Amino acid sequence: MTDRKTKTAALSDLVPDTGLEQRRTVLRAAGSLAVASLSGGFIPIALAEENSSRPKAGHRLVLADEADKRVPLQVSDIPLNGKPVFAFPYDLDSKTAQDGSRLNKVALVKVDAASLSDDAKKFAVDGVLAFSSVCTHQGCDVTEFVAKEHALMCFCHFSKFDVLKSGAVAAGPAPRDLPYLPLKVEKNQLVVAGGFSSTPGVKKTG
Ligand code: FES
Numbered sequence: 001m002t003d004r005k006t007k008t009a010a011l012s013d014l015v016p017d018t019g020l021e022q023r024r025t026v027l028r029a030a031g032s033l034a035v036a037s038l039s040g041g042f043i044p045i046a047l048a049e050e051n052s053s054r055p056k057a058g059h060r061l062v063l064a065d066e067a068d069k070r071v072p073l074q075v076s077d078i079p080l081n082g083k084p085v086f087a088f089p090y091d092l093d094s095k096t097a098q099d100g101s102r103l104n105k106v107a108l109v110k111v112d113a114a115s116l117s118d119d120a121k122k123f124a125v126d127g128v129l130a131f132s133s134v135c136t137h138q139g140c141d142v143t144e145f146v147a148k149e150h151a152l153m154c155f156c157h158f159s160k161f162d163v164l165k166s167g168a169v170a171a172g173p174a175p176r177d178l179p180y181l182p183l184k185v186e187k188n189q190l191v192v193a194g195g196f197s198s199t200p201g202v203k204k205t206g
Helices: 004-016 020-037 045-050
Strands: 060-063 085-091 106-110 128-132 142-146 151-154 159-162 168-173 183-186 188-191
Touching: 060 151, 060 188, 106 142, 128 188
Parallel strands: none
Antiparallel strands: 060 085, 085 106, 106 128, 142 151, 151 159, 159 168, 183 188
16 A cells, blocks of 8 residues: 555655755645645645655665664674665654655665775775665666675666676666765764765656
């Protein structure tokens, strides 16, 4: 069943990621339509934005699929060369997970830190890297990590992104690299160190 949060997220994700101010303008214009379409009643646009702004420095990361258990993830929570761990940024002050947009979701992977390129070392912490989990081809979820190829993979059309090389396209039709989210560590917790390296999701051209 589609819940209220999902409906709100769907509205947000329809708006191109062109910056917060522009997104606000478009969202306000679309507000009445959105409200009219929601069977659950009125949802203020402010609420729609509260949990859908992009990740920023200082956010923690919490498991994407445990909405009732918001515990900041640590380096030790990410398995070496294992399956990706999916997470949303989390604002400690407002105690809000930024889970109102799937464009905020990241795939966390851990590799041997020594194998990282010099560029990748700059945004990794103890071998842990965070990438957008939305494929840059047609927006499917990037769900797998192929350890022997050190690549995140999208099953829709089999694009692969090399995590050792900052998410560079390694195979498939994806037109651009997978955006990464820089990390640091504080009190053993993974902390977002800045915004995405580029616009997450499908980027319109022309
Ligand atoms: S949507 Fe990911 S490869 Fe096509």
